[in-house]
Amino acid sequence: MKEFLDFLSRGKFRIPICDNCHTKIWPPSNICNNCYSKRIRMSKLDRKGRLIEHSESFIGENKNLGLVEMSGIRIIGVLSEGGLTPGSVVKLKKCGLDKNNSPYYEFSSA
Numbered sequence: 001m002k003e004f005l006d007f008l009s010r011g012k013f014r015i016p017i018c019d020n021c022h023t024k025i026w027p028p029s030n031i032c033n034n035c036y037s038k039r040i041r042m043s044k045l046d047r048k049g050r051l052i053e054h055s056e057s058f059i060g061e062n063k064n065l066g067l068v069e070m071s072g073i074r075i076i077g078v079l080s081e082g083g084l085t086p087g088s089v090v091k092l093k094k095c096g097l098d099k100n101n102s103p104y105y106e107f108s109s110a
């Protein structure tokens with residue numbers, strides 16, 4: 001979804017919300033996955049979330065990855081500090097596009 005990536009490339013996290021039924025559309029799409037409306041608006045989310053699980057990735061760079069639930073949506077991101085355990089409150093510290101134009105998210109403790 002172009003609008004989503006445009007915001008993300010500027011470090012802003014906005015997700016599409018259906019104007020018709022108010023569903024958060026995640027993963028981002030141009031069409032509501034609940035009522036199929038195309039009336040979508042980009043909306044800010046609370047940047048605080050909760051760590052659900054984490055794992056260390058040894059593929060490529062050594063990164064501590066976590067699955068975070070934030071306002072009902074789930075995002076996989078990099079944990080910028082150690083010592084976070086499932087249930088920890090975290091916040092989205094940074095987001096953007098990496099050199100391959102893939103979204104990245106970075107979380108730290110809140």
Ligand SMILES: [Zn+2]
Nearest residue numbers: 018021032035
């Ligand atoms: Zn809808």
